[in-house]
Amino acid sequence: MIDRYAAALIALAYFVCGAVLYLLDLGALVAHDETSVQVRLALLAAVCVPMLLRRSHPLLGLALASVPVAVDFALGMSLPVWIAYGDLLFAAALYGTARTSVFLERAPIAPIAILAVGAGIYTGELRPAVFVAAMGALLISLPVWWARSVRTHRDAAEAERVKAQALAQVAELDRAAAITAERQHLARDLHDIVAGHLSAIAIQSEAALRLRERDPQKAMTVLESVRTNSVEALREMQSMVTLLRSEDTRDDTATAGRLADLSGLVSSAEASGNTVTIDARGLPELDAEVDVTAYRIIQEALTNATKHAPGQPVVVCLAADRRELTIRISNPLGTSIGAIGASPDSDAFPDGEERQGLRNIAERAAAIGGGARSRIVDDQWRTEVHLPLRNGAAR
16 A cells, blocks of 8 residues: 555655745755745645656656756756755666666766856856755765665665576476485385395295195295295385485495395395306405495396296306496396397387386496496397496495
């Protein structure tokens, strides 16, 4: 409500204050002012009325007020009229366009200087020149300079507000990206832990059922592997839950397997009917991130082999130089792979659950700057992974 009538209240305040100055005979800036109070009040009203446009059309209001100001100047300058006109100059410089603001700042300089010099020459004294220059600076230039300063701070505040909004949007996007990345990370881990162990349990349980009468001893061995997989899956799930509940996130690989634990994966795959050969001669000690990534990739590859090439031999080769760790996993094609329509030139399974494991392998490698590729070569399913060993990854 106040903002709606702010211009009217400002105009009324200027008129009332100016009228008081006139009635107290304090409004004249020149000696021997013979103009009547009624004329001065009329001129003041003519300057105050355009103030109603100070916010919506400041330049028009300034132009309309210039006429009574010129009449006041001809009759002898009076303080209330010029103070009110200064407010219109302030409004035009503040609310007008940037070009108008610059023009109002520069335009009065030359006229004020000319009038000051003219007054000095006309009177032959320095005092009138200084008085004209001081009044021009005080009544005309000062409101404009003040408005320019307010405008500069307002624009700076607006720029900071926009910048803050942009930073808030970037932070929100970063937060959303972090949540998405964490969800993908959890999805990969859950797939590796749950799907891998449950796939092994399912395959081994089926094998145990087939062997229970023909080879009970072998069936018991397979059932022991089933139990081992069950316990291991439960342990890893509990470790993941503990990690998620923990506030210390400095080491998110503490609960994951390492290449030193490959024997458990080999035992599980061999209990499912596959024979696994590991060639890791001369492998250096690896950084935890690379170590865990390599373990998870081999775990997923062995799970895929037991699911899609049961009973086939699997060869896992690991080699490292100063720049990268190379993992090559190969096994003969099984009927499962042929059944889902993989061609000799295909680099992945078709869309579906079969493709999720390969996607996880590729994502895990890419997460640390490496790469992975799976394809059929010479009736062999081959997965080749390259993991970079930079910044002291191999110690």
